Amino acid sequence: MNSQNLAARAGRWSAQHWKTATGAWLVFVAVAVVLGQIAGTHKLSDSEQSTGESARAQQILASAGFGTPASESVLVRSGTLTGSAPEFRSAVSSVTSTLRAMPQAKNVRTGAAGEISKDRHAQLIEFDMTGKADTADKRVQPLLDSVARLQRAHPGFTIAEFGFASATHQLNNTIQKDFQKAETLSVPITFLILLFAFGAFVAAGVPVLLAFTAVLGSLGVAQLASHVFHASDATQSVMLLIGMAVGVDYSLFYLKREREERAAGQRGHEGLFRAAATSGQAVLISGCTVLIAMAGMLFAGSKIFISIGIGAMIVVFFALVGSLTVLPAVLGKLGDRVERGLRQVLAATALRLLRPFKRQPGWLVRLCESPTLLRRLKGDRQESRVWGFVLKRSMRFPLVATVLSAGLLVVLALPVLNMHTKLLSFTDLPKSLGIVRTYDTIQRSFPGSQDPAHLVVKAQDVNTPQFRRAYQDFRTRALATGVVHEPIRVAVNPANTVARVDFPLAGKGQDATAIRALETLRRQVIPPVLAALPRGTQEAVTGDTAGTNDFNQTTKSRAPIVFAFVLGLAFLLLLLTFRSIVIPIKAIVLNLLSVAAAYGVLVWIFQDGHLQGLLGFHSNGAIVTWLPLFLFTVLFGLSMDYHVFILSRVKELVDRGVPTNEAVERGIRSTASTVTSAAAVMVAVFAIFASLRTLDIKQMGVGLAVAVLLDATVIRGVLLPAAMKLLGDWNWYLPRWLQWLPRLNVEPELHTPSPGGVPAPETAYAAAVGAERHEPAS
Numbered sequence: 001m002n003s004q005n006l007a008a009r010a011g012r013w014s015a016q017h018w019k020t021a022t023g024a025w026l027v028f029v030a031v032a033v034v035l036g037q038i039a040g041t042h043k044l045s046d047s048e049q050s051t052g053e054s055a056r057a058q059q060i061l062a063s064a065g066f067g068t069p070a071s072e073s074v075l076v077r078s079g080t081l082t083g084s085a086p087e088f089r090s091a092v093s094s095v096t097s098t099l100r101a102m103p104q105a106k107n108v109r110t111g112a113a114g115e116i117s118k119d120r121h122a123q124l125i126e127f128d129m130t131g132k133a134d135t136a137d138k139r140v141q142p143l144l145d146s147v148a149r150l151q152r153a154h155p156g157f158t159i160a161e162f163g164f165a166s167a168t169h170q171l172n173n174t175i176q177k178d179f180q181k182a183e184t185l186s187v188p189i190t191f192l193i194l195l196f197a198f199g200a201f202v203a204a205g206v207p208v209l210l211a212f213t214a215v216l217g218s219l220g221v222a223q224l225a226s227h228v229f230h231a232s233d234a235t236q237s238v239m240l241l242i243g244m245a246v247g248v249d250y251s252l253f254y255l256k257r258e259r260e261e262r263a264a265g266q267r268g269h270e271g272l273f274r275a276a277a278t279s280g281q282a283v284l285i286s287g288c289t290v291l292i293a294m295a296g297m298l299f300a301g302s303k304i305f306i307s308i309g310i311g312a313m314i315v316v317f318f319a320l321v322g323s324l325t326v327l328p329a330v331l332g333k334l335g336d337r338v339e340r341g342l343r344q345v346l347a348a349t350a351l352r353l354l355r356p357f358k359r360q361p362g363w364l365v366r367l368c369e370s371p372t373l374l375r376r377l378k379g380d381r382q383e384s385r386v387w388g389f390v391l392k393r394s395m396r397f398p399l400v401a402t403v404l405s406a407g408l409l410v411v412l413a414l415p416v417l418n419m420h421t422k423l424l425s426f427t428d429l430p431k432s433l434g435i436v437r438t439y440d441t442i443q444r445s446f447p448g449s450q451d452p453a454h455l456v457v458k459a460q461d462v463n464t465p466q467f468r469r470a471y472q473d474f475r476t477r478a479l480a481t482g483v484v485h486e487p488i489r490v491a492v493n494p495a496n497t498v499a500r501v502d503f504p505l506a507g508k509g510q511d512a513t514a515i516r517a518l519e520t521l522r523r524q525v526i527p528p529v530l531a532a533l534p535r536g537t538q539e540a541v542t543g544d545t546a547g548t549n550d551f552n553q554t555t556k557s558r559a560p561i562v563f564a565f566v567l568g569l570a571f572l573l574l575l576l577t578f579r580s581i582v583i584p585i586k587a588i589v590l591n592l593l594s595v596a597a598a599y600g601v602l603v604w605i606f607q608d609g610h611l612q613g614l615l616g617f618h619s620n621g622a623i624v625t626w627l628p629l630f631l632f633t634v635l636f637g638l639s640m641d642y643h644v645f646i647l648s649r650v651k652e653l654v655d656r657g658v659p660t661n662e663a664v665e666r667g668i669r670s671t672a673s674t675v676t677s678a679a680a681v682m683v684a685v686f687a688i689f690a691s692l693r694t695l696d697i698k699q700m701g702v703g704l705a706v707a708v709l710l711d712a713t714v715i716r717g718v719l720l721p722a723a724m725k726l727l728g729d730w731n732w733y734l735p736r737w738l739q740w741l742p743r744l745n746v747e748p749e750l751h752t753p754s755p756g757g758v759p760a761p762e763t764a765y766a767a768a769v770g771a772e773r774h775e776p777a778s
Contacts, residue, residue: 007284010324011276015269015332022333025326029217036220044230048303050542052550057456057540064458064498066491069106069128070136072163074099074147075442077122078156084120091154095125098146104139106130112487115446122445129165136165137172144169160438170435178692179237186244187212189684194248197677201342203255206330211247214322215240218315225310232304234626235311237689237697241704242634243315244685246290246641249678250283250323253645255338256674258331272332280324282648285577286641287320289570293637296566300629301558302551308630316637344368387672387717391665394722401722405714406593412710413596415603421555422622423548430693431618443508446485453521453543455501459534462499463492470529471501477525478503483517484525505545511621514545551625559629566636576741577644578651580732586723587647591639594715595632598707602627606699615690617698624696627703635707638682642716646671650724660731664724672717679712 014021047058074095081088092110099105108127109115115124129136129143144161151159187208194204218239222231257279261271294316297309331338340348347367351360394401429436455474459467471490478484483506491500503521507514522541530539567588574584602623605611609619650667654660686708689701724731734741 005277005281005284007280007324008273008277011280011328012269012273014325014327014329015272018329018333021325021329025213025322029213029220032217032220032224034220036223039224039227041223041236042226042230044232044303044307048230049232050547050550051302051554053540054542054547054550057454057542057546060456060458060498060538060540061454061500061542064493065495066493066498066500069130070133070140070163070165071126071128072105072140072143072161072165073442074125074127074161075122075158075438075445076125077158077441077445079121081156082120083116083123087156088123091150091157091159092123092125094154095147095150095159098150099125099127099143102143102146104129104131104143115487117445119445122441124442124446133164137168140165140169158441160434160441162435162438162442167435167439170433171429174430174433174693175233175237178694178697179240182237182688182692183240185688186240186685189688190244190248190681193677193680193684194252197252197673197680198255198259199341200339201345202334202340203259203338206327206334206338207248207251207255210251210322210327210330211244211319214247214319215243215315218243218311218318221318222311222314225314226307229307229310230303231311232307234304234696235307238308238630238700239311239315241685241689241701242312243319245638245682246287246316247319247322248681249641250287250319251327252674252678252681253279253283253286254323254327255331256677259338260670262336269332272328276324276328278648278652279645280328282645283320283323285573285648286644287316287323289573289640289644290316290637291320292569292573293566293633293640296562296633297630299558299561299565301554302626304626305629308626309633312634339371340368344370387676388669390717391669391672391721394718395661395665395725398722398725401718402726405719405722408714409593409597409710409719413593413600415601415608416596416599418607419599419603419628420607420622421552421625421628422620423544423551423625424620424694424696428618428620428695430695432693446504451544452502452504453518453541453546455503455521455526456538456540456542457499457501457533458497458538459536461496463496466533467499470533471499473529473532474501474503474525477529478521481517481520481525482506483513483520505543507545515549518545518549548625555625555629562629562633566633570636570640574644575738578647578732579734579741581735581738582727582731582733583647586727586731587640587643590715590719590723591636591643591711593719594639594707594711595635597710598631598635598703599628601706602631602699602703605702606695615698615702616693617695620695624699627696627699630700631703631707634704635711638704638708639711639715642675642678642711643720646675646716646720654732660729661725664721668716668721675712675716679708682708 045058045062047055047062050058076088076092076095078085078088078091083089083092096108096110099108105127106129108125110123110125115126117123129139131139144166147159147161151157190211191204191208194207195201198204219236222235222239226235254275258272258275261274264271266274291313294309294312297305297312300306300309337348344367347364351364351368354360354364431437457467457470461467475488478488479486485504485506487502487504489502491502492498505514505517505521507517518541526539526541530537571584571588574587575581578584605615606617606619607621607623609621612619646668649671650663653663653667658666683705686701686705689697690705692698692701
């Protein structure tokens with residue numbers, strides 16, 4: 001057998017040195033986990049998460065030495081009483097005296113402008129927390145407990161706390177619980193799907209264990225990498241999601257082919273070597289395509305994307321390495337035992353324990369050797385009857401199938417034309433969280449007070465009379481616009497080199513009203529006052545509203561670069577792999593259709609507000625800002641997994657002399673069950689994330705699940721075979737001037753005869769076709 005490609009050599013070496021390959025993998029995982037736990041995760045700072053003008057403002061603030069403490073607010077509100085009522089004053093007095101007695105609180109203040117609502121039914125008691133702001137969320141629980149006791153003592157009032165520390169505390173607890181839920185559910189659900197796919201306990205367990213250990217090791221490596229490339233909050237969730245999906249997929253492709261080879265009569269390690277040389281190489285090409293797609297995020301102009309991209313590349317790389325080395329080592333050691341179910345495993349264990357006593361009961365031997373119940377129910381059929389039925393119709397009427405399937409995807413993609421994006425704020429957290437209800441209540445009574453825009457001014461001395469007059473001018477001009485509210489506050493750093501002016505904006509933080517207020521502040525309020533200040537004075541505006549706006553602008557400007565990088569390198573890789581200019585063009589068009597359809601469904605659900613009750617979310621009228629570009633890179637990479645796996649089988653048949661139309665039908669039919677199982681795993685894992693409470697992760701899970709489902713059904717089952725039938729031999733067209741391109745050899749020639757000297761069916765067929773064509777069969 002000519003199997004000199006990289007995957008074949010890796011598989012052969014691993015099978016022959018299974019102890020070394022498996023032991024090295026386990027050592028790597030253990031060391032990575034331990035070192036990662038010791039090193040911890042270095043998270044992105046506020047300035048690193050920002051882009052554009054917001055990032056510049058955050059950098060000035062970070063280096064100004066403000067020592068700004070974490071600020072908290074306690075809301076006291078009555079639906080009937082105003083602030084002048086004795087009962088209202090008594091409730092406010094109870095809150096202030098309680099806070100002043102708490103060691104975690106300092107600088108308690110209330111009653112100033114902007115701390116009493118216009119209708120006088122609400123009042124804020126504001127205070128700062130002692131200690132560093134970054135760790136305030138770990139010390140805020142006693143304050144939350146005291147405020148809860150005050151609420152019970154004054155049942156006629158709403159008394160609730162909100163601020164950076166309390167919100168971060170509850171948000172971190174929510175994310176941690178959700179992540180634990182995803183981690184707990186993903187493994188058993190994946191195992192159950194594979195159990196039905198393989199019909200064997202051992203065969204189902206091997207991919208799950210390999211994928212899970214790859215994720216564990218990758219998370220440890222990512223923690224170490226975070227000290228160079230700081231990590232975003234979403235990176236760990238993305239790594240678990242992507243790692244389980246691709247890790248299981250790669251093992252599934254490999255293991256399915258190895259089982260097919262054994263079922264065809266290959267003995268010993270020969271079936272494993274053939275699987276390594278064929279599906280193993282397809283996995284290698286698929287993995288490289290996914291890595292290229294993930295690398296596209298490095299050009300998105302945001303350190304959030306860089307963190308997610310690096311994390312995703314790490315987990316895909318180690319899942320790929322494990323599939324090409326550890327998997328063949330384990331399969332080589334297990335041999336036919338990979339087909340055992342739980343009953344067979346227990347029987348084999350009992351027989352091994354009885355071996356020293358020289359007893360091997362026949363009933364135990366029969367239990368060990370008989371096929372599993374699922375295997376008997378599934379039978380030995382390697383091809384899918386359902387997909388055989390669909391394929392026959394798609395290829396009998398290829399033009400109709402192409403028009404209908406492409407039309408469906410275009411219709412699904414139409415809502416994307418109205419896509420609106422925004423960064424998440426506290427208003428987008430689950431309404432079941434008490435902190436969100438408190439935020440909404442404060443926002444109604446004190447618009448913009450909890451997430452103001454911050455004007456940062458930097459000069460040699462920002463505390464001179466000229467600058468103080470400027471701050472008053474800023475205030476006068478801002479209030480005159482009607483889109484900025486009190487309280488407008490000014491803070492100056494100890495060195496008198498940086499001032500921060502806070503402007504509460506109209507709107508709900510990141511809606512259209514808030515964006516217009518931000519534009520008014522940046523274009524009408526600030527420039528005239530700034531022009532009167534000394535030359536060299538620097539200014540920049542940041543805050544949640546500014547952060548969303550700047551992030552959106554950066555993403556829009558960088559999107560063409562990301563698209564060009566991913567599509568260009570993917571085109572080149574597929575061109576070299578299949579030595580056809582048509583295949584990569586068709587692959588890119590089909591994948592873009594799949595991504596666009598997923599975008600459209602995402603907009604229809606989350607932006608337009610459909611299925612809120614079913615999916616358990618409250619629409620904020622937008623898609624999270626980072627998601628469209630992230631989905632493009634991830635979905636493009638995952639779609640290529642299926643594309644390369646299917647087309648590599650088709651190309652293998654074509655290279656053996658099978659006509660293109662027949663090769664397409666046979667190749668897709670023989671891989672359909674594998675693709676269906678792989679897609680089921682991905683959809684199940686992604687659906688777990690769609691059930692989580694945070695809106696960005698829920699949107700990500702739904703988007704990925706929908707895209708993979710469409711890709712594995714409409715694209716691969718209908719549109720791909722119909723399009724290939726229409727193109728015929730043009731599928732393999734390579735211009736004469738590109739004939740010099742190197743050959744990656746995805747599916748090498750497999751000449752090994754079947755046992756007994758009888759040629760394998762594919763080889764015999766190829767030989768017959770070759771004789772008819774008067775050319776050597778390949």
